[in-house]
Amino acid sequence: METKDRKKHRKKFYRKKNSGPKAEKKKKRHLQDLQLGDEEDARKRNPKAFAVQSAVRMARSFHRYKTEVKKTNKKHHIPVVDQTPLEPPPIVAVVTGPPKLERKLTEIRGPVTIVSGKKHRLAIIECVCDINMMIDLAKAADLVLMLIDASFGSEMETFEFLNICQVHGFPKSMGVLTHLDSFKHNKQLKKTSD
Structure with a gap:
């Protein structure tokens, strides 16, 4: 009987060492194999295993990355200050016509500038028969009021100003007939208008 008991005691299963310097070296080696170097080798060996599994998930991550980049770029750029004035500039109306049309204002x-609303202003400027002044006002004008003597008809100054306006960006223009009160009969008025 003793021999059988001895045989039982002799049959021991192999146990791995969990402590000691050799066991620690093996643990370190195993951890190094699990790190990035091993994953990179696996990607090289089998690229299909590490390919994109879901196109939708890839698109979402791509768009998420884009928005994150935009947010970081916003932080880097200096915001531009809005320098538009609180009140808009006035609408420039130019009054022009030949001399002796009684368009002059006394002592002005x-x-x-006339305030026409809460945020609307009108600036009225008289244009004398000077070519330099005509050119400057044709560039700046938003609205042109051309005074025409009804008894005489349109004169050379009116056509000059029209030609200058065509060259320098044509503003909105209106013809205003004056001296209509000098006509006593409607027949005369019809003849001059024709």
Whole structure:
């Protein structure tokens, strides 16, 4: 009986060492194999296993990355200050016509600004028969009021100003007939209008 018991005791299963310097070296080696170097080798050996599994998930991650990049770029760029004025500039109306049309205002030189609403202003400027002034006002004008003597008809100055306006960006223009009160009969008025 003793021999059988001895045989039982002799049959021991192999146990791995869990402590000691050799066991620690093996653990370190195993951890190094699990790290990135091993994953890169696996990607090289089998690229299909590491390919994109879901196109939708890939698109979402791509768009998420894009928005993150935009947000970081916004932080880097200096915001541009809005320098538009609180009140818009006035609408420039130019009054032009030949001399002796009684369009002059008494004792006022330069532009006259009229407040027409909460945020609307009108600047009225008289244009004298000077070519330099005509050119400057044709560039700046938003609206041109051309005074025409009804008894005489349109004169050379009116056509000059029209030609200058065509060259320098044609503004909105209106013809205004004056001296209509000098006509006593309607027949005369019809003849001059024709």
